[in-house]
Amino acid sequence: MRVPPPPFVKRLTSPPVINIKSGATFFRRHPSSLPPPNQHAHLQPPKNDNPPLFKGISFQVPSHLSQSPQQNESSWVVVGPSRSGKTTFLQMLRGELHCSPISARTWPWLTQHNLTPQTAIKYVGFYGKGISEVTTSAYLSARYESLREDTDFSLKEHLLGQTQFNLGHIPGEHVISQHLFDKVVEDLSLVELLDTPVAFLSNGQSRRAAIAKALMAEPEVLLLDEPFVGLDPGASRALSVMLKTLAERASPRVVISCRPQDPLPGWIKRVVYLEGAGEMAIAGQLGIEGAEDAFVKEAGGGSQVDIITEADEGALGEPLVEMNGCKVRYGNKIALGNWDGGLHWTVRRGQRWGVFGPNGSGKTTIVALLCSDHPQTYSLPIKLFGRNRMPEPGSGERPLTFWDIQSRIGHSSPEIHKHMPRGLNVQQVLESAWADTFKGVPKLDEDAKQKVKATLRWFEKELNPRYSKDKDGPRDDVAWAQDYLFGGLSFSAQRVLLFLRAIIKHPDIVVLDEAFSGMDEYVRDKCMLFLACGEEKAYAADRTVVEHPAPEKIKVKGLGEDQALICISHVKEEVPDCVKEWLCLPEPNMGLPARFGQLGKPLRTDEDTWMHTIWGLNRRN
Structure with missing residues (x-):
């Protein structure tokens, strides 16, 4: 359950939700551990299969709202080219990488409210597991068949967590209120799809459903990995408006990732740019003098050359x-x-x-x-x-x-x-x-x-x-x-x-x-x-x-x-x-x-x- 924010006067002195101190370095596993067994024995092992990531990083997601919307630090965007580590960066924020020294990454506000990063920070990725976890079709045409299997759960059942055959409330489990459910499905235009099997959803509908599932848990921080990819322009705008509302209230705090060519939403005020291989080039505020120029310079501006091969x-x-x-x-x-x-x-x-x-x-x-x-x-x-x-x-x-x-x-x-x-x-x-x-x-x-x-x-x-x-x-x-x-x-x-x-x-x-x-x-x-x-x-x-x-x-x-x-x-x-x-x-x-x-x-x-x-x-x- 979301913790009610303290009065505004107290917000200015409350500790950050995520705090990464200067000098922190991250690894996929402990730097002194042995590499996993090589399934290809004939290959020479790489010189360093556990390189340091985000070396010397300093990063914070505050728990309070700034007095000025222009200075609000509760919304961040992580930008970088392919294989630069955007997904890894988001996963690092919720504790999925080893931090050295271990004390350099903390979650003070969560600790203060007896919350854990695993429950209070929700990551939504669209390129691996997600809503497809409840999609059981084994072949491409299964989604179009008229007969449904017992495991073809509807979107409503998926969002409410009713995807088990033995239903029942587990003590201590998060309970989704009707008000929260109605608001989330309305904001994400999912009302007409609630009775649709999740296997029947389009790619863009599945993305909105995955975001809705995360919001049902009322997280303190929402991490969205390239959320606008695969959405039509109208759906992208609607999602951006909803995320802007969340970010302005810091309920939850929002961190998204984008590709260099993607337009950055106007409500995003802070940016991290990754050069590649887990190297951070820029971390700063958008909207201040020189920030955009530096960002564009680092991000590059590759443009497609006119190559038109059209048939006569x-x-x-x-x-x-x-x-x-x-x-x-x-x-x-x-x-x-x-x-x-x-x-x-x-x-x-x-x-x-x-x-x-x-x-x-x-x-x-x-x-x-x-x-x-x-x-x-x-x-x-x-x-x-x-x-x-x-x-x-x-x-x-x-x-x-x-x-x-x-x-x-x-x-x-x-x-x-x-x-x-x-x-x-x-x-x-x-x-x-x-x-x-x-x-x-x-x-x-x-x-x-x-x-x-x-x-x-x-x-x-x-x-x-x-x-x-x-x-x-x-x-x-x-x-x-x-x-x-x-x-x-x-x-x-x-x-x-x-x-x-x-x-x-x-x-x-x-x-x-x-x-x-x-x-x-x-x-x-x-x-x-x-x-x-x-x-x-x-x-x-x-x-x-x-x-x-x-x-x-x-x-x-x-x-x-x-x-x-x-x-x-x-x-x-x-x-x-x-x-x-x-x-x-x-x-x-x-x-x-x-x-x-x-x-x-x-x-x-x-x-x-x-x-x-x-x-x-x-x-x-």
């Missing part, structure tokens, strides 16, 4: 996807196409589509229909590659099988990320693009093997945890890719690997569903350049684009005119420049039709089209 209009080929009035129903609920006539949409070879819409509008359902993961693909008016899933009786036409479709579509999405076996190594994940299943035996010819090796060399810096900075440029040896498991990579590296898996075999259709989320801008831009040009072009050190010095050695080429691209994103900078057509789905259950349009220039440089035309929003934060 006359070269557009035959239809690859034809939806002629699709409506996806679950009983009385229509999840997609809830308007007159349903969804009519055609995707042809050579086209580059962006698919947008609010969380829960049906974007993931469209991906499931395309990739044949959705059971209703058999009964809906859909053609893939010019064929129906079930041919007309007596036509003599062979049915279009799941394996036929999977072999011609490259797909990266949060759902693929969730179900990718963590025990596969880096090379196996990439090679699974040629397999029937994630763990199936890939059918690799010599050309495919060369593509795998070339791609691993090109992205060694992003995928190899032991990449050495003193060896610039890709190397020939890719043996490292067999030594690291998918589950042991950073979230950014996992996303890069799944993106590469989706494009490497040059499929007829490339589906990128939030494929770039979790990457910093430099990694994202490198992936986008690879999507457009393959090995033909690369970024130089000064961020200019240079040609491959040996064109005859190129094994992987960029997106071709014989391919179609479908990109789903909530962030305009994560939409490739080549996208020229767009589809925007309406708010669910509004009865409004889907909207279509064309782009005259890259979305990342066209704020008006993105916010006004596509989303129907103004620019106010």
